[in-house]
Amino acid sequence: MKWIDGGVTAPQGFRAAGVYAGIHACSQLSEKESAAFIQNLRDCYGKQGHKNDLALLCADVPCTAAGIFTSNLVKGAPIAVCKEHLKNGWAQAVVANSANANTCNADGLQKAEAMAEAAAAALHIPEEDVLVASTGVIGQPLPLPPILAGIPRIAERLSADGSLEAATAIMTTDRVPKNMAVEFSLGGKTVRIGGISKGSGMIHPNMCTMLCFLTTDAAVSAAALDKALRLAAKDSFNMLSVDEDMSTNDTCLLLADGAAGNEELTSDSPDFPVFVTALRKLCIQLARAMAKDGEGAKHxxxxxxxxxxxxxxxxxxxxxxxxxxxxxxxxxxxxxxxxxxxxxxxxxxxxxxxxxxxxxxxxxxxxxxxxxxxxxxxxxxxxxxxxxxxxxxxxxxxxxxxxxxxxxxxxxxxxxxxxxxxxxxx
The missing domain is CATH 3.10.20.340 (ArgJ beta chain, C-terminal domain)
Known part of the structure; x- marks a missing residue:
């Protein structure tokens, strides 16, 4: 196994991007002011000088998919959408925002569904194949207009070099993006697993407080993918703590598109432990990076x-x-x-x-x-x-x-x- 560049777009068939949509700014503005702000962003796109706050990750084909989420009884609305959309074990895209957790809001579920619907329309894929994640302040209404305006723009920016943009977009109090990938051999085929994550505060197992998106070009059955993710999280994200406060929005998603061409892995395949080992090592490095970037941390x-x-x-x-x-x-x-x-x-x-x-x-x-x-x-x-x-x-x-x-x-x-x-x- 070797470490490589590229993050979530290192595996074949994945593209990502991040843009500044002005989510926090619009939450402070009236509806009229927000519309003017969004129009100004359209007019001067690329010149805003602000940190990205909207991320999009997409595969060229439908993927087997798995997810694990916070065990907090208070959960962000996007988690309900993800769980519903993952019931069939398939997904093709992830749309995520920072600056607002979309948690404890009466209209949270409708807005999370609207994010999935907008991403599906921009990508020309079924809505049920889009997963959603949010991170930021709890209990503040999510301003939907900047997100709906930003999704078509971000879809146009999708790139095989866009992982770092996406990693930056999901950051909140993080000081540095977490953007990693590994390469190894599986059944005679070269396989890659990539990941981005965020999390510096409100971090505590099980699982820990974070967003993490993982991709692989290995062919893995949905059941095996779910098992692999849980095994990897056990020794990484579930062993991570910054402040003993468990988040409401912890989301870890893993998509596998099979582009590497290996024989599809099941949990009984001889090479399944090889895949789990590589995934675990990547997740441990992401966990270490989040711990090191803990809010205010020096060590x-x-x-x-x-x-x-x-x-x-x-x-x-x-x-x-x-x-x-x-x-x-x-x-x-x-x-x-x-x-x-x-x-x-x-x-x-x-x-x-x-x-x-x-x-x-x-x-x-x-x-x-x-x-x-x-x-x-x-x-x-x-x-x-x-x-x-x-x-x-x-x-x-x-x-x-x-x-x-x-x-x-x-x-x-x-x-x-x-x-x-x-x-x-x-």
């Missing part, structure tokens, strides 16, 4: 747990540590306060003998042991600080209770997180 925080009684116990411990506000604050301050790590192990509910636990802090600057058999060991504070000042920090926890392992992804907790979320809506 990527990774927790690697080994020696657990079971997978479930390993996952509980790893998640508890990356979710601990006290651990996150210590990482921000480059303070080797390992007691906070052990504290999280103790309250997470896992089957653990705390008198066996070892803890090490690691980074590109080196590794330092700080706890052995549940008790502190002498260590050089200056050396520990040097290690913890790096951009990426790993907390290594060995339980000595079994053989199960797990890895979770998070970030530190900084002053900027409060600043960003203190006035996010206004």
């Amino acid at each position: 990527l925080l990774v927790c690697e747990v080994a020696g657990a009684v079971s997978d479930a116990d390993a996952r509980k411990v790893a998640k508890a540590i990356v979710c601990s506000s006290l651990v996150k604050a210590a990482i921000f301050g480059a303070d080797a306060n390992w007691g906070r790590v052990l504290c999280a192990v103790g309250y997470c509910g896992a089957n653990v003998d705390v008198h066996k636990v070892d803890v090490d802090f690691s980074s590109p600057a080196g590794t330092i042991p700080v706890c052995r058999s549940g008790a502190g060991v002498p260590f050089d504070e200056d050396r520990a600080k040097e290690i913890l000042l790096q951009d990426e920090i790993t907390v290594m926890v060995t339980l000595h209770d079994g053989t199960a392992t797990a890895t979770a992804y998070g970030c530190d907790l900084t002053y900027d997180y409060v600043k960003i979320n203190g006035d996010y809506r206004t």
Whole structure:
């Protein structure tokens, strides 16, 4: 497997684009002012100088498709549309907007359906083959006119080089776009999987708070695609947390168009594990990128747990540590306060003998042991600080209770997180 450029348009047969539609601006304007604003965008398209806020992804042919969504009881209206349209296991396009979540709105479902209808008309495909996603402020009515005006424009811009445009369009508080792809061999055929995602705040499993769109030119049955996506998410997006706030709009979609020409994979195919491994690696890298780009974050925080009684116990411990506000604050301050790590192990509910636990802090600057058999060991504070000042920090926890392992992804907790979320809506 090798990493390649191209994101969601790296696989054969996929095109994408992103444009600035003025969704946030129109939410602040009257109907008359909004119409004038949209007309001005038409007149000076390409000269606005604003971040894209409307994305479109389309395949040349209908694709087998799968999706997983937030487990929050409060769900964005686009999720209902996606679930309905995915019932037959097929899709061909995704339309998504940032700047507004279209959640907790009385007319949300109708507007999400209108987005699908407009995209279908622009692409000349059935409406039921269009999936919809939104991200942004919860509880504010979605201004539909700029989206309906933007969809025909974005359809004209669709390109095999448009993945980065689309990745930028779905960003909210993200500082950088997440745009990746992998290439590998499957049944003697060269196969690619590409992905874009967004998410820096309101991120917590299961699944985590994000939008993620994945594409592949492998031929995969709908049932196998669904299974592969869930297996990949288990070790990636479901092990990611920035702030323990689960979003209402988490959406992860995977489309497979079969353009690579391999024999169609089922979950019983000998090559199915190869596909799952590649998909998992891509999803883990996207999860790491989202954790590192957490709101206000200065450090990527990774927790690697080994020696657990079971997978479930390993996952509980790893998640508890990356979710601990006290651990996150210590990482921000480059303070080797390992007691906070052990504290999280103790309250997470896992089957653990705390008198066996070892803890090490690691980074590109080196590794330092700080706890052995549940008790502190002498260590050089200056050396520990040097290690913890790096951009990426790993907390290594060995339980000595079994053989199960797990890895979770998070970030530190900084002053900027409060600043960003203190006035996010206004």
